[in-house]
Amino acid sequence: MTKKELDILKQNAEKLTNDNKLFLNKLKNKKPKNLDSLVHQLDYDFFKKFDCLDCANCCKTLGPKILNKDIERLSSFLKIKEIDFMDKYLKIDEDNDYVFKSMPCPFLDSDNYCLVYQHRPKACREYPHTSQRRFYQVLDQTLLNTETCPAVFEIVEKLKQKLKF
Numbered sequence: 001m002t003k004k005e006l007d008i009l010k011q012n013a014e015k016l017t018n019d020n021k022l023f024l025n026k027l028k029n030k031k032p033k034n035l036d037s038l039v040h041q042l043d044y045d046f047f048k049k050f051d052c053l054d055c056a057n058c059c060k061t062l063g064p065k066i067l068n069k070d071i072e073r074l075s076s077f078l079k080i081k082e083i084d085f086m087d088k089y090l091k092i093d094e095d096n097d098y099v100f101k102s103m104p105c106p107f108l109d110s111d112n113y114c115l116v117y118q119h120r121p122k123a124c125r126e127y128p129h130t131s132q133r134r135f136y137q138v139l140d141q142t143l144l145n146t147e148t149c150p151a152v153f154e155i156v157e158k159l160k161q162k163l164k165f
C-alpha cells in the first residue's frame with residue numbers, strides 16, 4: 001500500500017471512530033458465541049488476497065512491546081549481549097515497557113521483510129490479533145488498529161454488516 005493509501009485508511013478510520021467504538025463496546029458486552037469463528041474467517045478471507053509485504057504499516061508505525069524473553073531470543077540470534085542489545089535498540093516508554101528506540105523498526109528491510117522474522121517479538125507474532133482466540137479481549141486495541149491495519153479496518157466493517165446491532 002502506498003503512503004497515500006495508508007493516509008486515506010487512517011482518515012476513514014478516524015471518521016468511523018465513534019461508530020466503531022459503539023460497535024466494539026456492544027461486542028464487549030454481548031460477547032457473541034460465534035465471534036471468534038466469524039473473525040477468524042474474515043481474517044482468512046482478507047489475508048488470502050492481501051500480502052503484508054505490500055504494507056508493513058505496523059512495522060513502520062507501531063512500537064511493539066518487547067518482553068524479556070524477546071530480548072533473550074533476539075540478542076542470542078544477533079549474537080550480542082542482552083545489555084548491548086538493549087542499549088542499541090530499546091528504550092522504556094510511558095507505560096514502563098521496553099519498545100524500539102525508533103520506528104520504522106530497525107529490523108525492517110527496504111523490501112518490507114523482517115530481518116529477524118523467526119525470532120521476532122511476541123507482540124509482532126500476535127498482531128493484528130484477528131486470528132487469536134477470545135477476540136473480545138482485544139477490542140480496545142482493535143479500535144486503534146483500524147487506523148493502522150487495513151485488515152483490521154476491513155474485518156471490523158464486515159463484522160458490522162454481519163452482526164447488525
Ligand code: SF4
Pocket residue numbers: 051052053055056057058059127128148149150151152
Ligand atoms: S498486519 Fe496489518 S498493518 Fe501489518 S503489514 Fe499486515 S496488513 Fe499491514
Ligand code: SF4
Pocket residue numbers: 058059064105106107108109113114115116117120121124
Ligand atoms: S521485529 Fe520484524 S515483525 Fe516486528 S516490527 Fe520489526 S520488522 Fe516488524
